[in-house]
Amino acid sequence: MKHETAFKFIGEQLDWTDADFAKEFRELQLMIDHKYDNYQGFQPGTRFHVNLLNWLSQVATKADKKTIYQFVKDRLVYVSQREMHHLVSLLMPMIERNAHQRVAKEMQLPLYKSYIEQAAIDRVTQLLRRTLYVGLSDGARIDVFRRYNEGKVSNEQVVAFSEITETKWRDLRDELKKSLMLTGMDEATAEANATFEAICLVDDFSGSGSSLLRRHPTKGWGGKISKFYNSSVGHLGTFLSKNCVLHVHHHLASAKARVQVEQDLGSFAPEHPQFQYSTSFSYVLPREVVIDDGCEDVKLISLIKAHYDADIQDEHTGPDIWYGYKQCGLPLVLEHNTPNNSIALLWAESKPDATPRMKPLFARRKRHSSHG
Structure with missing residues (x-):
């Protein structure tokens, strides 16, 4: 379907006047061209305007259609590939700043001297080479990080997956030894x-922060940090130094997740003191983007709850996820997938005979093992 035809039908559903059509077409087409049509969750050949037309058709009244359209136009946070890559590029400056702070403390120097005294500069350089980067999921963009830092980070410092075999650890250590010898070490x-x-x-x-670290009432700690800790703590003194720091970085996080991660890590660390721990985030979404019962848009809240099919729930998501997993209430779409923490109206898809039947605007690929 040509986009002019699709927009004509969209305009009819939303009761646009000719003036409305001209304005809305121009504004929405800009976002479609620069962002929405590049969503990687679309099937080959799928265009956003056709999805939008189908999505609007799931609600009956024109008033409701206008409500969800305005939700997309005014509240949607769509992170494009270029924007995500920019967030990835912010990681290395944080790592370098942390290295300077650590060396300044270690050498009992003012921070600025770690940038100008040769002994401190050499120590920072060594510390940066003795840092390993590990991807916690297939969305970590660890390959993009490596490319952004060509010449600063070697291939032997980057591991795409957190399950590292003994053989791989040995290879990483051997390559690290070679690199240190190239700096003049015997x-x-x-x-x-x-x-x-x-x-x-x-x-x-x-x-939500729950995939990173969570405490089960009977099973104890779980999540990605706990899993990595259990698999690597035995390597302290061999592949890892005894004062090793586990630094957890997210390119993007909700305000809720940041609080939860720091709170859980604060509880986890005293019980697992073999490592030191720190966190960083390239960007934290402001609390104001969240849509929940405290939102002033009463019509939108009512529609989100009324147009909800409980059959989209499963054992992984839990019940009542109209505001998304853990009720995070995020109006968020990432270019490669839509998080299940986002408003269900954006991504949920019902069975054909369901009432109400939910249709996704940005269909999501499920990753049950990695709830955010």
């Missing part, structure tokens, strides 16, 4: 220093 000193002093665990997005 073989014995390089051997003694061939351990990683910092592990940076990287993920793309956290909506």
